[in-house]
Amino acid sequence: MFNTALTWSDLAFLAQGAAMTLAVTAVSVTAGTLLGILFGVIRVQAGPYWSAPLTFVLDVFRSVPLLIQLVLANAFQSIAKLGWAPFTTSCVVLSLYTAAYCTEIVRGGITSVPATTRRAARSLGMTWWQDMRYIVTPLATRVSLPSWIGLTLGVMKDSALVLWLGLIELLRASQILVTRLQEPLFILLICGAVYFLISFPIARLGGYLEKRWSPND
Amino acid sequence: MFNYTFHWNQALKALPQMLDGALVTLQIALLSMLIGVICALALTGFRLSGNRVLNGFATTWVEIARNTPALFQIYMAHFGLGNFGIHLSPYTALLVGIAFNNAGYLAENFRGALKAIPDTQTRAGRSLGMTAVQAFRYIVLPQMLRIAFLPTTNQMVWAILMTSLGVTVGMNTDLAGVTQELNARSFRTFEFFALAAVIYYIIAKAVTLAARALASRMFRY
Numbered sequence: 001m002f003n004t005a006l007t008w009s010d011l012a013f014l015a016q017g018a019a020m021t022l023a024v025t026a027v028s029v030t031a032g033t034l035l036g037i038l039f040g041v042i043r044v045q046a047g048p049y050w051s052a053p054l055t056f057v058l059d060v061f062r063s064v065p066l067l068i069q070l071v072l073a074n075a076f077q078s079i080a081k082l083g084w085a086p087f088t089t090s091c092v093v094l095s096l097y098t099a100a101y102c103t104e105i106v107r108g109g110i111t112s113v114p115a116t117t118r119r120a121a122r123s124l125g126m127t128w129w130q131d132m133r134y135i136v137t138p139l140a141t142r143v144s145l146p147s148w149i150g151l152t153l154g155v156m157k158d159s160a161l162v163l164w165l166g167l168i169e170l171l172r173a174s175q176i177l178v179t180r181l182q183e184p185l186f187i188l189l190i191c192g193a194v195y196f197l198i199s200f201p202i203a204r205l206g207g208y209l210e211k212r213w214s215p216n217d
Numbered sequence: 218m219f220n221y222t223f224h225w226n227q228a229l230k231a232l233p234q235m236l237d238g239a240l241v242t243l244q245i246a247l248l249s250m251l252i253g254v255i256c257a258l259a260l261t262g263f264r265l266s267g268n269r270v271l272n273g274f275a276t277t278w279v280e281i282a283r284n285t286p287a288l289f290q291i292y293m294a295h296f297g298l299g300n301f302g303i304h305l306s307p308y309t310a311l312l313v314g315i316a317f318n319n320a321g322y323l324a325e326n327f328r329g330a331l332k333a334i335p336d337t338q339t340r341a342g343r344s345l346g347m348t349a350v351q352a353f354r355y356i357v358l359p360q361m362l363r364i365a366f367l368p369t370t371n372q373m374v375w376a377i378l379m380t381s382l383g384v385t386v387g388m389n390t391d392l393a394g395v396t397q398e399l400n401a402r403s404f405r406t407f408e409f410f411a412l413a414a415v416i417y418y419i420i421a422k423a424v425t426l427a428a429r430a431l432a433s434r435m436f437r438y
Contacts, residue, residue: 060414060418063374063378063417063418063421063422064378064414064417064418064421065378065379065380065381065382065393065417066378067381067382067384067385067393068381068393068396068410068413068414068417069414071406071410072407072410072411072414074406075406075407075410076407079221079407081220153284157284157285157286157287158286160286160288160289161286161288161382163288163385164385171286171288171289171292175292175296178296183300184296184297184299184300185296185297185298185299185300185301186300188289188292188293188296188297189297191289192281192285192289192293195284195285195286195289196280196281196284196285199284199285200280200284203283203284
């Protein structure tokens, strides 16, 4: 009834692609989150006036298509003779892209902690670091984590664009198979199913946490 | 470090061509939003209808749109539909892909907005003698549109950024496609794409600002 030329080694090829997607995502989200926390704290501490340049730069990363950013970064690294591999370029761009969104999430988390709570901490003799570490972090995490999960999934999905730089990730791997086997629908369905299986459970977890940790009820 | 001469002149000379491309980009984004909003309203209706088949259909659509990459959805429209003998041009495939994606995200926004309006208001409307349609039209809908307006404009910006994905399926008339074509002719990648980035940024900002101005006029009370 149903015939396909897809072999086990082709599936292994797809799995390699999926591993590449996950690797790019893991590196970018880790680096992007660390940068995002740093920038977020800077934005809150410096106030809107002094952090305006940072805000502008991060806003650019959110207002220019990721594909264009990737092409630009790749062109830049070859102009500057940095000799980066496509993997490095992709991770750098995706990290900055993640950081741009993460900054807003972190800022939102920090500003959601009532000023009175923080003043109470300081008046108990806590230092700024102690206030940040023991008061702000736990409270801000509750607010930020659901959006951060959403961001991680977004970056995972957007990482499909690195195929433009020649990196063989999940979507590119399936495209190669489509070209060879001429069974676009079947292979793309497998590809979509893999993305879905990675994304859906985590998205559900995010939705659950959002409901569970919602500060108003 | 930079053993490279920038040729901005070439890029600037191509500006009119790129601006034409930007118009196509805007056109696709607007069309995809229009189709997306209509589909999203239908999907929201399906989900509220209580019919299991319609609800399942809408939920499947929304979950697929939200849990797979937009690029995958465009590939699906361009390559995947070929299995059924449907061969879409890059323009149509891009439009279908983005509209599908928009509809999924917008349906979720609309549902959230509907949830934010207490049932008691509908009941109050009904007990004042309004019909179900009237209560929806005059009480629920205006508030829903107000709540959903900002997420919808965000989606519009997303749609503009997503149009750039068309270049991966061979689109050559929108901004990214035109830029890529110019780039293939001259290999001045950085200059052309930097200019394209500026144009995208300006479009995205203009849409955001216009939406904000519109919102402050529309939702004055």
